[in-house]
Amino acid sequence: MIREHRPVTVNLLTGFLGSGKTSLLKRLLCQPSLEDTAVLINEFGEVGLDHLLIEEVDQDVVLLKSGCVCCTVRGDLRDGLDRLFGRMLRGEVPRFSRVVIETTGLADPVPIVASFSADPALRYHFQLGNVVTVIDAVNGMANLARHPEALKQVALADRLVVSKTDLVGPEEVAALCRRLAALNPTAAIHRSSEDEPAPASLLLDDVHDPARKGEEVRRWLAAAEREALHDDHRHHHDDSIATFCLSTDEPLDWAPFGLWLSMLLNRHGSEILRLKGLLWVEGVDRPVVVQGVQHLVHKPVHLDAWPDGKPVTRLVVIGRGLDRAAILRSFRAFNRLGRSAAGAAYSAATAD
Numbered sequence: 001m002i003r004e005h006r007p008v009t010v011n012l013l014t015g016f017l018g019s020g021k022t023s024l025l026k027r028l029l030c031q032p033s034l035e036d037t038a039v040l041i042n043e044f045g046e047v048g049l050d051h052l053l054i055e056e057v058d059q060d061v062v063l064l065k066s067g068c069v070c071c072t073v074r075g076d077l078r079d080g081l082d083r084l085f086g087r088m089l090r091g092e093v094p095r096f097s098r099v100v101i102e103t104t105g106l107a108d109p110v111p112i113v114a115s116f117s118a119d120p121a122l123r124y125h126f127q128l129g130n131v132v133t134v135i136d137a138v139n140g141m142a143n144l145a146r147h148p149e150a151l152k153q154v155a156l157a158d159r160l161v162v163s164k165t166d167l168v169g170p171e172e173v174a175a176l177c178r179r180l181a182a183l184n185p186t187a188a189i190h191r192s193s194e195d196e197p198a199p200a201s202l203l204l205d206d207v208h209d210p211a212r213k214g215e216e217v218r219r220w221l222a223a224a225e226r227e228a229l230h231d232d233h234r235h236h237h238d239d240s241i242a243t244f245c246l247s248t249d250e251p252l253d254w255a256p257f258g259l260w261l262s263m264l265l266n267r268h269g270s271e272i273l274r275l276k277g278l279l280w281v282e283g284v285d286r287p288v289v290v291q292g293v294q295h296l297v298h299k300p301v302h303l304d305a306w307p308d309g310k311p312v313t314r315l316v317v318i319g320r321g322l323d324r325a326a327i328l329r330s331f332r333a334f335n336r337l338g339r340s341a342a343g344a345a346y347s348a349a350t351a352d
């Protein structure tokens with residue numbers, strides 16, 4: 001019998017130094033639904049303390065060589081995943097269907113995420129699942145103000161976990177959550193403390209799962225509208241990371257839109273941390289979802305139905321120091337370009 005090829009899901013668990021990543025991971029691994037999870041830890045420095053901590057819970061751990069995973073992603077991360085996969089095939093470790101990579105607190109998660117799309121060998125065996133970022137309620141606000149890595153970790157997340165809520169008052173937690181929602185309105189926020197179980201859904205409710213996509217898109221569009229859409233002022237004084245939404249209630253021509261998107265990413269790719277869009281494409285009867293990280297755009301996914309029953313185009317952009325007005329102008333200008341053969345161009349561009 002031929003066994004169906006199913007890539008192993010890889011979750012990235014990131015967050016600033018000491019934010020509570022290992023503690024969250026230990027609690028996640030106690031959940032029965034995450035029993036078949038393997039863990040890769042990247043340590044910065046000589047002493048792999050987290051490795052020892054994790055080993056108490058789960059023996060199937062490979063400790064990456066010292067060094068930052070974000071600098072050596074093509075080497076170390078791949079080697080670590082390959083080694084782990086090889087050990088599973090040889091029966092040296094139990095079969096696993098999921099790997100969690102805990103990054104160092106200083107890691108820039110963008111190259112790690114990008115490598116899953118860019119590296120065909122990695123892509124064959126593994127698929128990226130949710131990126132979970134931990135922000136500590138005590139130091140989170142200060143870390144966001146001082147460290148660009150912390151901002152990037154938040155901007156890139158699919159799920160945000162505010163840890164140490166037991167150590168500060170509810171107002172401080174609420175203020176941090178507001179800041180996080182402004183930075184990344186598309187990510188759901190979970191509040192946690194060390195003595196509470198961690199919900200397996202943080203990893204299992206996979207944002208890339210086509211079956212869940214409609215619900216996910218509806219949630220992040222609603223959040224984006226609440227937090228950013230009608231907000232012209234809040235982000236202007238803050239040139240670090242901001243969110244805005246481009247929208248149109250008319251169908252898009254795929255060819256000019258694709259050209260516009262390529263030009264946008266070519267010009268601003270390193271400042272665009274995240275791009276998520278629900279598109280109404282002329283000549284295509286189903287909603288199309290696009291997702292991008294910096295220069296990289298994932299293959300579009302079709303939904304079965306419009307999240308709110310009505311066709312629209314909404315593109316949420318999370319980026320640093322972007323000129324929103326100029327981007328909006330160019331988006332509109334490209335939309336006005338010719339509409340001929342848009343559906344055919346779309347089919348040609350997205351065919352396997």
Ligand SMILES: Nc1nc2c(ncn2[C@@H]2O[C@H](COP(=O)(O)OP(=O)(O)OP(=O)(O)O)[C@@H](O)[C@H]2O)c(=O)[nH]1
Pocket residue numbers: 015016017018019020021022023024050104105163164165166167192193194195
């Ligand atoms: N009170 C409280 N302490 C916490 C919580 N989460 C983590 N801690 C503590 O915070 C400290 C750091 O937690 P870790 O889980 O090691 O943090 P980390 O992000 O893995 O740390 P690095 O790997 O060094 O970046 C530990 O002493 C934890 O016990 C929490 O929700 N409440």
